[in-house]
Amino acid sequence: MALRVTQGMIQSQVVRNLNHNLNSMTNSQEQLTTGRKINKPSDDPVGITYALRYRSEIAMNDQFQRNLTTATSAVDHVDTVLGQINDLVSRLKELTVKGVSDTSTPESRVAIAKEMDGIYSNLVTLGNEQLNGKYIFNGQQTLTKPYTEATAGTVDTDDGEITLSLAPGVEIPTNMSGNKVFGSSTDADNLFTVVRTLRDAFDSNDSATARNTMSKLDTRLNTFLGIRSEVGARANRIEMLDSRNKDLDVTLNSLSGTVEDADMAATITELQTQQNVYQASLSVGAKIIQPSLVDYLK
Numbered sequence: 540m541a542l543r544v545t546q547g548m549i550q551s552q553v554v555r556n557l558n559h560n561l562n563s564m565t566n567s568q569e570q571l572t573t574g575r576k577i578n579k580p581s582d583d584p585v586g587i588t589y590a591l592r593y594r595s596e597i598a599m600n601d602q603f604q605r606n607l608t609t610a611t612s613a614v615d616h617v618d619t620v621l622g623q624i625n626d627l628v629s630r631l632k633e634l635t636v637k638g639v640s641d642t643s644t645p646e647s648r649v650a651i652a653k654e655m656d657g658i659y660s661n662l663v664t665l666g667n668e669q670l671n672g673k674y675i676f677n678g679q680q681t682l683t684k685p686y687t688e689a690t691a692g693t694v695d696t697d698d699g700e701i702t703l704s705l706a707p708g709v710e711i712p713t714n715m716s717g718n719k720v721f722g723s724s725t726d727a728d729n730l731f732t733v734v735r736t737l738r739d740a741f742d743s744n745d746s747a748t749a750r751n752t753m754s755k756l757d758t759r760l761n762t763f764l765g766i767r768s769e770v771g772a773r774a775n776r777i778e779m780l781d782s783r784n785k786d787l788d789v790t791l792n793s794l795s796g797t798v799e800d801a802d803m804a805a806t807i808t809e810l811q812t813q814q815n816v817y818q819a820s821l822s823v824g825a826k827i828i829q830p831s832l833v834d835y836l837k
Contacts, residue, residue, distance in 0.1 A: 589794075593791055593794055596791050597788070597791050597792065600784060600787055600788050600791060601788075603704070603705055603706055603784055604781075604784055604785070604788065606703040606704055606705055607703075607705050607777060607780060607781045607784060609703060609713070610703045610705060610711060610713045610777050611774075611777055611778070611781065612670070613670060613675070613701075613713035613714065614713055614770060614773050614774045614777060615774065616668075616670045616675065617675055617713075617714065617715055617770055618767070618770050618771065618774060620665055620668045620675065621715075621720070621763075621766065621767050621770060622767075623665055624662065624665050624720065624763070625763065625764075625767065627658050627661055627662055627665075628730070628756075628759070628760055628763060630654075630658060631655065631658055631734060631737070631756060632756060632757075632760065634651045634654060634655060634737075635737055635749060635752075635753050635756060636753075637651065638651045638737075638741045638746065638749055639746050639749050639750045639753060641746075643746070645744040648741040648742070648744050648746070649741070649742055649744075651741045652738050652739070652741040652742035655734060655737055655738040655741065656738055658734060659688070659691075659731070659734045659735060659738060660688060662691075662721070662730065662731065662734065663686050663687070663688050663691050663731070666685060666686040666691065666717055666720075666721060666731075667684055667685060667686055675714060675715075676696060676714075676715065676716060676717035676720060676721075677696045677697050677716070677717060678696055678697030678698050678699035678700070678701075678714065678716045679697055679699030679700075679701060680696075680697040680699070681701075683697075685697075685717050686717070686731075691721075691731040692721075692722075692724065692729045692730075692731030692732040692735065693724050694724060695717075695718055695723050695724050696716050696717035696718050697716065698716045698718055698719075699716075700712040700714060701713050701714045705777065705780045705784075706780050706783070706784065709780065711773055711776060711777060712773070713773075715766060715769075715770060719762075719766055720763065720766055722759060722762075727755055728755040728756070728758045728759040728762070729759075730759050730763075733752055733755050733756050733759060736748065736749075736752045737749055737752050737753075737756070740752065
């Protein structure tokens with residue numbers, strides 16, 4: 540038995556085909572507007588899974604990059620201040636060697652004592668150095684001023700580390716406590732105590748005490764150089780992680796783009812083809828649907 544094809548069936552098929560062509564054209568227009576070939580899960584159920592994974596990894600990588608920027612600023616600032624402290628300690632060493640020399644006069648030692656007094660004040664100022672309103676040498680107690688000229692050498696700083704997560708499973712301290720840099724209150728070579736002792740010894744023309752104290756200045760300088768090396772190693776590692784993170788960001792965005800981004804040239808070509816097909820469908824559909832009962836009666 541042959542299937543009877545009615546005018547209504549033909550019209551319904553034409554409308555379905557027109558809607559299908561219109562939907563295809565709409566999808567292409569949406570891709571051109573958004574620049575993405577996946578605008579809803581139904582566009583590519585498999586692709587959306589990869590897209591969401593890449594988005595999550597990119598977001599995590601962006602957070603690591605923000606942490607790396609913060610860590611770089613913090614460690615570089617600490618290193619800069621340590622460099623300034625190193626210059627002062629080097630000058631202290633020069634003045635001490637000059638002051639303990641038998642050729643130095645009481646007057647020259649008093650002059651040395653005055654310069655050392657200024658160095659002591661500068662060391663206290665550097666010990667209270669801040670970054671973004673936070674003290675860099677007081678561990679996790681960043682809002683508490685660690686030193687005063689009256690108490691430096693007799694008080695201890697907080698030893699807590701401020702660490703930042705810079706990569707999966709990688710956390711690096713970004714601060715250095717004053718106890719490590721200048722020495723704790725119980726250290727015989729506490730820098731503040733050593734400077735005060737040298738200053739007072741030269742002021743009273745006591746070269747013997749100054750000579751005995753000079754060895755403590757040497758041990759503090761050796762410890763200080765080790766601290767600088769540690770900070771330098773941190774800076775190098777952060778720089779390496781920063782470079783790696785930026786490379787990873789490029790890779791992740793490339794992979795994400797492969798999954799999500801539309802090929803604009805291909806999409807434009809496809810849209811033009813779909814528009815031509817749609818226009819042709821409208822033309823053919825108009826001819827098929829146009830006959831009416833009156834036409835058949837004629």
